[in-house]
């Protein structure tokens with residue numbers, strides 16, 4: 001495998017980020033939100049990204065999952081330099097390899113929960129009936145099979161979040177990226193979702209990155225990265241002292 005494009009990338013890394021910088025323009029002002037992030041995410045690990053509001057967590061994971069271009073720097077996901085791909089190849093790469101759960105669930109309002117959860121399978125060409133059946137198995141694991149025929153508007157916030165989680169996991173992607181996946185859930189449902197993320201997303205050839213403020217689940221992390229003002233200030237198996 002060619003590792004020349006990104007310095008020091010282990011071929012087995014799930015994600016290798018080098019010098020990742022992201023600027024946003026607001027009026028005349030340019031704000032640098034990420035300052036040259038270098039990090040490797042290992043397969044088989046549940047990695048948490050924590051940090052104050054505005055520290056750049058969502059920006060970082062959006063870049064890692066191929067939906068937000070870095071201003072500078074490189075990202076390699078399972079050996080592919082994703083921002084060197086054409087737009088079509090990047091869409092296909094995401095479809096094949098990445099599941100994401102964002103704070104906005106982005107469910108399609110006109111189709112029911114099972115069809116929403118089946119979207120990645122249908123996009124990959126699976127027959128609709130088969131895709132719905134597979135999606136229902138995931139809804140069952142998330143304890144909301146009884147909501148399968150309901151429209152998103154008929155579901156509570158926590159139920160909608162679980163449909164979004166089912167949609168992210170249904171095609172068994174190698175990389176799962178989640179922004180606050182337990183935010184709308186009670187403690188038991190939150191644990192259940194974390195167990196499922198571990199079960200589905202963490203295997204030798206897979207990885208899962210979770211942005212969370214939820215200290216109820218910190219003990220489940222294999223690795224915790226703390227982001228402060230767009231820089232990684234802590235990288236360890238636990239939270240830094242005093243947190």
Ligand SMILES: Nc1ncnc2c1ncn2[C@@H]1O[C@H](COP(=O)(O)OP(=O)(O)OP(=O)(O)O)[C@@H](O)[C@H]1O
Pocket residue numbers: 024025026033051052053054055056057058059060
């Ligand atoms: N599209 C954008 N245009 C301008 N500024 C942006 C944009 N997206 C993010 N920002 C700014 O970048 C900074 C980091 O945002 P980001 O959402 O990555 O932080 P975060 O750590 O995920 O915060 P939170 O925990 O509140 O979700 C913030 O100051 C935010 O206002």
